Amino acid sequence: xxxxxxxxxxxxxxxxxxxxxxxxxxxxxxxxxxxxxxxxxxxxxxxxxxxxxxxxxxxxxxxxxxxxxxxxxxxxxxxxxxxxxxxxxxxxxxxxxxxxxxxxxxxxxxxxxxxxxxxxxxxxxxxxxxxxxxxxxxxxxxxxxxxxxxxxxxxxxxxxxxxxxxxxxxxxxxxxxxxxxxxxxxxxxxxxxxxxxxxxxxxxxxxxxxxxxxxxxxxxxxxxxxxxxxxxxxxxxxxxxxxxxxxxxxxxxxxxxxxxxxxxxxxxxxxxxxxxxxxxxxxxxxxxxxxxxxxxxxxxxxxxxxxxxxxxxxxxxxxxxxxxxxxxxxxxxxxxxxxxxxxxxxxxxxxxxxxxxxxxxxxxxxxxxxxxxxxxxxxxxxxxxxxxxxxxxxxxxxxxxxxxxxxxxxxxxxxxxxxxxxx
Numbered sequence: 001x002x003x004x005x006x007x008x009x010x011x012x013x014x015x016x017x018x019x020x021x022x023x024x025x026x027x028x029x030x031x032x033x034x035x036x037x038x039x040x041x042x043x044x045x046x047x048x049x050x051x052x053x054x055x056x057x058x059x060x061x062x063x064x065x066x067x068x069x070x071x072x073x074x075x076x077x078x079x080x081x082x083x084x085x086x087x088x089x090x091x092x093x094x095x096x097x098x099x100x101x102x103x104x105x106x107x108x109x110x111x112x113x114x115x116x117x118x119x120x121x122x123x124x125x126x127x128x129x130x131x132x133x134x135x136x137x138x139x140x141x142x143x144x145x146x147x148x149x150x151x152x153x154x155x156x157x158x159x160x161x162x163x164x165x166x167x168x169x170x171x172x173x174x175x176x177x178x179x180x181x182x183x184x185x186x187x188x189x190x191x192x193x194x195x196x197x198x199x200x201x202x203x204x205x206x207x208x209x210x211x212x213x214x215x216x217x218x219x220x221x222x223x224x225x226x227x228x229x230x231x232x233x234x235x236x237x238x239x240x241x242x243x244x245x246x247x248x249x250x251x252x253x254x255x256x257x258x259x260x261x262x263x264x265x266x267x268x269x270x271x272x273x274x275x276x277x278x279x280x281x282x283x284x285x286x287x288x289x290x291x292x293x294x295x296x297x298x299x300x301x302x303x304x305x306x307x308x309x310x311x312x313x314x315x316x317x318x319x320x321x322x323x324x325x326x327x328x329x330x331x332x333x334x335x336x337x338x339x340x341x342x343x344x345x346x347x348x349x350x351x352x353x354x355x356x357x358x359x360x361x362x363x364x365x366x367x368x369x370x371x372x373x374x375x376x377x378x379x380x381x382x383x384x385x386x387x388x389x390x391x392x393x394x395x396x397x398x399x400x401x402x403x404x405x406x407x408x409x410x411x412x413x414x415x416x417x418x419x420x421x422x423x
Contacts, residue, residue, distance in 0.1 A: 003096070004074035005043050007036055007082045008051040010110055011132045014313055015151050016083075018329030018347040018364055019287055021408045024052040024060065026082030029253060029268055030155045031162025032170060032217055032235045038086040038162075041169070046096065047074070051082075054128045055407045062400050070127045076100065076116035079123070079131075084111065085147040085158055087165070093144055103139040110136055111144050151312065152285045152327045153319050159268055160214065160251035163233035167215040171196045181218075194232065198222075214250060222255075243276055257393065266300075267325065272393060284325035287348070289389060291333045298340040300325035308343040311361035314418060319343065329364060331386050339370070347415065348408060349382045363415035364408065376421050379409040 013025045020028065026036035040048060049068040052060050060069045078096055094104055094112045103113040113136045115123060123135060149155055174196065181201030187208070189195050194211035197203065200221035207228050209216050214233030218224070221239050228246040236242060237255020248254070249265035256271045262278040270288040275281060277294035284298055300323050302308060308324035309316045328334075328346040335353035346352065347364030354369025365382060368374030383405050387397040416422075 003076070004047050004049065004072060005039075005078045005080055005096075006049040006051055006072055007039055007080050008131050009053060009082055011130050012083065012109070012150065013053075013130065016149070017313060018345065019152055019285060019327065021348050021364065021411070022059075022288070022330045022404065024050065024056060024082060025149070026050070028149070028155060029270065030085055030149070030158055031164075031253065032166035035082060035085060035149070038166075039080055039082075039084060039090070042086050042088070042090040043078075043096065049077075051127060051131075053130060055404070055411075057128075058400050059404050062398065072124055072127070076114075076120055077123075079113045079115060079136075081109075081111055081148065083149045085149060085162065087147070088169075090146065093146065099140065101139045102142055103136040104142050104144045106144060106146055106148060108133070109148055111146055111148070113139060115139070151310070151317065151319065153283070153310070153321060153324045155268060156251075156266060156283055156285055156325075157321065159253060159266065160233050163217075163235055163251065163253065164214055166235075167194075167196070167217050167233065170217065171215075181222075198238075204228075219256065237271065266323070270330075282325045283323040285327050287328060287330035287332070289331045289386065290328055291389075293334055293336040293338060295336055296334050296338040296340075298326040298344065299342040302342050310343040311345050314361075314415075331382065331389075347412065349377060349386070349405070351377060359419075361419075363419055363421065364412040365416065366421065374419065374421055376416055379406055382409075 007026050009024055013020055016025055027034050049072045051070055057070050098114055100114055100116045104111040110133055180199040181197045183203045184205045186205035187203045189209050191211040194215040195209050197218045198220040201218055203224045204226040206226040207224050209230045211232040216230055216232040216234050218236045219238035222236050224242045225244045228242045230248040231250050234248055235253045239257040240255040241259045243261030246261045247263045251266040252264050254260055254269045258269055259274045259276045261276045263280045265282040267281050267284040269286040272288050273286050273290040275292040279296040281298055283300035308319045310319050310324055324343040326340045326344050329348035331349040332346050333351045338352055339357050341357045341360055344360050346362040350362055350366040352358050356371040358370040365377040366374045367377040383402055390397050
């Protein structure tokens, strides 16, 4: 029996840059909770390890006190790929008890492996490395049908169904007939049985929450200002503010602690990011501590209605889908009236301003105006801005996080060199 699980990162994490520079793949969100939380709830009560790239380990220990990071205190283990979108049958498909020394595959991708003995000891000795198929190739192979995240648009594409699934799980046994927050007269709930309002939340007059096509989960201490509309399935995380007249359409996850206005559709916005004013964001994935200035807009559909091609690690990849918006990494900023073309990717800690469309791929730590030459954003300045932004949320940038900034700056040097930017 494998009495321990290890959620691991594999070599394909690079397809999810820039979203995973500041986090392991399993800390990405889809629906209401992260990929890691989905896995752990399917193996509830089982001791676990989280495995990550070496440079992220100290940060993960800081943010996950008491959790095993890159260490496994057991004699056998079930390894689970952190890119899985775990469904309610995962623990049946990959049970803790079963034949040892078995690798579960989906095509050429590792899904999970149950390992013991000498092979397990070898894997333990390489916990500071990123796993690949070669680490598991001596095991008995079993094909399995699961959903794996390969690219950022996969998370956006599955967000609606995951919102429905997470809502069902998180509200099980909780009454939705009576709101736990303060609901002002003049607000309107459609299909109230599929709306959950948590403690401390305030819904102002004129708001409409429409759950006729999917559930809406509103977390704790949220403020939804007058005349805002939220169409489900949707999630508004704890401490967020939805501005006056905002239009939040289906398949959208926001927060926690975000300020959002204007129009948002089928997008995932991580915590502590702001899009306060008018403008459209659609089919996009927005990292943490991002600020999108007033009237920022992105295209998510080409004029010829064809599949969108997106730059992944410098290569143009056909997404195979008509709708792909903006992918923007942590700590990046866009000035007022910013415009992003279909499938644009912006790295971490970049600043974009000026008129017109910036390139479809903007490297991490870039500074510049659309239509002009970009230069490198000095890492000391980037850290100073991050520190000031976090103070506004009564948080502080730790030494571990400052070290992480500098490491990511070094890791992204080649991105900038390929674009002719000075180091």
